[in-house]
Amino acid sequence: MEAKLKFLKASTKNTAKFLIAKKIFAIFLTVLFGAQAAFCENFRVRKNHCADFTGDTQSQTAQLGFNDSLSIILPKNNEFLEGLELEFKIPQELLQFKHCVGYAFYHKLSPAPTAASIDYNGTQLFIDTLPARLSMVVQIPLNENLKIEESPFAAILPSMVLGNDEVIFMRLLPIMKGLPDNIEDLVFEITAKPLLSSQGVLNLNVTYPEENPKGVAVFIDEKPVSSIKEAIRLEEGIHYLAITSENYRTEVRTFSIEHGKTTSLTVNLRDTTPELLVSAPANAKVLLDGEVFAWDKGTATILPGEHTLKFVLADYEVTKTFTAINGKSYNMALTVDIQYTETP
Numbered sequence: 001m002e003a004k005l006k007f008l009k010a011s012t013k014n015t016a017k018f019l020i021a022k023k024i025f026a027i028f029l030t031v032l033f034g035a036q037a038a039f040c041e042n043f044r045v046r047k048n049h050c051a052d053f054t055g056d057t058q059s060q061t062a063q064l065g066f067n068d069s070l071s072i073i074l075p076k077n078n079e080f081l082e083g084l085e086l087e088f089k090i091p092q093e094l095l096q097f098k099h100c101v102g103y104a105f106y107h108k109l110s111p112a113p114t115a116a117s118i119d120y121n122g123t124q125l126f127i128d129t130l131p132a133r134l135s136m137v138v139q140i141p142l143n144e145n146l147k148i149e150e151s152p153f154a155a156i157l158p159s160m161v162l163g164n165d166e167v168i169f170m171r172l173l174p175i176m177k178g179l180p181d182n183i184e185d186l187v188f189e190i191t192a193k194p195l196l197s198s199q200g201v202l203n204l205n206v207t208y209p210e211e212n213p214k215g216v217a218v219f220i221d222e223k224p225v226s227s228i229k230e231a232i233r234l235e236e237g238i239h240y241l242a243i244t245s246e247n248y249r250t251e252v253r254t255f256s257i258e259h260g261k262t263t264s265l266t267v268n269l270r271d272t273t274p275e276l277l278v279s280a281p282a283n284a285k286v287l288l289d290g291e292v293f294a295w296d297k298g299t300a301t302i303l304p305g306e307h308t309l310k311f312v313l314a315d316y317e318v319t320k321t322f323t324a325i326n327g328k329s330y331n332m333a334l335t336v337d338i339q340y341t342e343t344p
Contacts, residue, residue, distance in 0.1 A: 040108070044119050045069040045171055051192045057081075057260065059193040066101055066183050069120075069171035071113035072192050074142075076166070080260040082143055083195035084168065088136040091186040099129040102175040105157075109169055122169065126157060129175055139195065140168070196260035202232040205266040206243065214247040216269070231262070243267060249327055273301045274324035278309070279333040285312040299329075 049062040052073045062070055075081060094101065106122035113120070130136060137154040172188060180186070206216070206228060218225040219242045225232060236259040243251045248269040255265050278286055278295035286295040287310040288302070304324050311318045311334040318334060 040121050040123055041106075042119070042121050043171070043173075046118065048113055048115055048117060050113070050115055053192075053194055057194045057196060059191055061189060061191040064172055064188045064190055066172050066174060066179075066186060066188065068188075069113070069169065070190055070192070072168040072170070074166050074168065075194075078142070079201075080197045080199070081194055082141070082197050084140045084142060085193045085195055086138045086140070086170070087191040087193070088130065088138075089189035089191075090130055090134055090136065091188065092134060093180050093182065093186060094130070095132050095134070097178060097180055098132045100174065100176045100179050101172060102127055102129045103170055103172055104128075106169045106171070109167070113167060113169055120169075198259050199233050199235055200257040200259055201262045202234055202239075202255070202257060203262060203264045204228045204232060204241075205264070207266065207268045209248070209269060209271050214245065216243050216245040216248065218243050241265070241267070243269065245269075246272075248272065272326040274304055274326060275299050275329040276302050276324070277329070277331045279331070280311055281313060281334065281336060283313065284334060286310070287312070 046065050046067045048069045048071055049064060050071050050073065051060040051062060053060075054073055054075050057075065064070060072084065074084075088103075104127040105125045106120070107125055109120050109122040111117055111120070138157050139154055140157045174183075202220075204218070206218075208214075218228055220232070220234070221239055222242075234257045236257050238254065238256055241251075241253040241255060249272060251267050251269060253265065253267060255263060257263055276288075277299045278293065280286060280295060286293045289307055293309070294300070302324055304326050306321065306323050309320045309322070309332055311320075313334070313336070320332065322330065322332075324330065
C-alpha cells in the first residue's frame with residue numbers, strides 16, 4: 001500500500017511538471033513572437049510557392065522546405081468560400097525534434113508575394129509549432145457560416161490569419177536549436193483545399209408575354225420566394241419550382257443545384273388563352289368552326305368557349321365538339337388504322 005502511494009505521488013509530480021513545462025513553452029513563444037506581431041517584420045525565405053484559386057477551386061499541393069513560404073491566392077468572387085484547409089505532411093526525421101519547426105501567417109506583405117520574391121516585410125498574425133507526428137490539418141474559417149469542430153487531428157485557426165488581404169501567406173521557419181543535420185533536404189508536403197459551402201445559387205429569369213407584367217407567386221419546394229430579383233441560395237440537390245398566377249398559366253420546373261456553383265433558369269410565362277394543337281395525316285383538311293385551320297403551323301391560340309373541329313380525309317369525315325377553357329391546352333389527333341380479325 002505504501003509503495004502504491006509513493007507511485008501515485010510520483011505520477012502526480014510528473015504530470016504537474018509536464019503541465020508547467022507546457023505553460024512555460026507557451027509563454028516562451030508568446031514572448032518570443034508576440035512582440036513581432038505588433039509591428040512589421042523583415043524576413044527572407046528560401047523560396048515562395050503559390051497556390052492560385054482564382055480560376056479553380058480544386059486542391060493544390062506544394063513541396064516546401066523548412067524555410068519556404070506558401071502564398072494562397074483566394075478567388076475574387078468568394079461567396080461560396082467558407083474556409084480553407086491546410087494539410088501538412090511532416091517528414092519522419094522530424095518526429096524526434098519536437099517544436100523545432102514552426103509555421104506562421106502574415107499579412108500586409110511588401111512586396112506582393114510572387115515566385116521570384118524571397119525578401120518580404122509583413123505583420124505576423126499567428127504562429128505555432130508543428131506537432132511531433134507525421135501529419136497535421138489546420139482549418140481557417142473565412143466566414144461565420146463554416147461549421148467545423150476542433151479535433152485531435154484538426155486545429156481551427158482564428159479567422160484573423162486572413163487579415164484584410166486576398167492572399168493568405170504562410171511560412172515555415174526554425175523555432176529552436178537542435179535541428180536535424182539533413183533539415184535542408186527535408187520536404188514538407190502541404191495541400192491547400194478550399195472549403196466550399198454546401199449551397200449553390202439559382203438565378204431565376206422570368207419573361208412575360210406583355211410589356212406590363214402582372215403579379216405572380218413563386219414557390220421553390222412548396223415554399224414561397226419573396227423576391228426573384230436577387231440570386232436565391234439553395235442547398236445542393238434536386239429542387240422544384242412552381243410559378244402561379246391568375247393571369248398566366250402555371251409553370252412547373254425541376255432543376256438541380258450544385259454546391260459552390262450558380263444555376264441559371266429561364267421560365268417563359270404564357271397567358272391563359274386556350275391553346276390548340278392538331279395532329280393529322282399530311283393530306284388531311286382541318287376545319288375549326290367551319291373555317292380552314294392551319295394545323296400544320298403548330299400550336300395556335302383560340303377563344304374560350306365551345307368549338308367544333310372537323311377532319312376531312314378524302315371521303316372520310318370526323319367531327320369533334322369541345323369547350324375551351326382559359327389556362328388549358330388541347331391536343332387533337334386524327335389517326336387512321338386498319339383492324340382485322342382472323343378466323344380458323
